[in-house]
Amino acid sequence: xxxxxxxxxxxxxxxxxxxxxxxxxxxxxxxxxxxxxxxxxxxxxxxxxxxxxxxxxxxxxxxxxxxxxxxxxxxxxxxxxxxxxxxxxxxxxxxxxxxxxxxxxxxxxxxxxxxxxxxxxxxxxxxxxxxxxxxxxxxxxxxxxxxxxxx
Numbered sequence: 001x002x003x004x005x006x007x008x009x010x011x012x013x014x015x016x017x018x019x020x021x022x023x024x025x026x027x028x029x030x031x032x033x034x035x036x037x038x039x040x041x042x043x044x045x046x047x048x049x050x051x052x053x054x055x056x057x058x059x060x061x062x063x064x065x066x067x068x069x070x071x072x073x074x075x076x077x078x079x080x081x082x083x084x085x086x087x088x089x090x091x092x093x094x095x096x097x098x099x100x101x102x103x104x105x106x107x108x109x110x111x112x113x114x115x116x117x118x119x120x121x122x123x124x125x126x127x128x129x130x131x132x133x134x135x136x137x138x139x140x141x142x143x144x145x146x147x148x149x150x151x
Contacts, residue, residue, distance in 0.1 A: 004072030031117040
């Protein structure tokens, strides 16, 4: 298995673990010294404990995540996801209330792996910026990138 396909496989296993709510599996995939660099409102660097706490919160908030794209280039993977959740109106006690808030967003990052673990995540403002930052140039049949099956 090439480095690119192994990196994509690691990301897919992490995605499936999140969907299954298996934070122990995710923890085993994160290097103890992982750096997670956020952008925008969450700009800054998080360590493994912070990352696991954030993911635990997302699970409790019942986020739905769909992995759209993961492109492996050596030890890096450009990843794109969609996420959403529905929040009921706390002032409306009806079981089938019509007043709900919908949170929908997109997520893109460049994930670096080493020795079968994630060592760094650089969040990006868009998939296009992740392509630029990850130096992704897909040229067709001769491309050295590995595009994983996200479903």
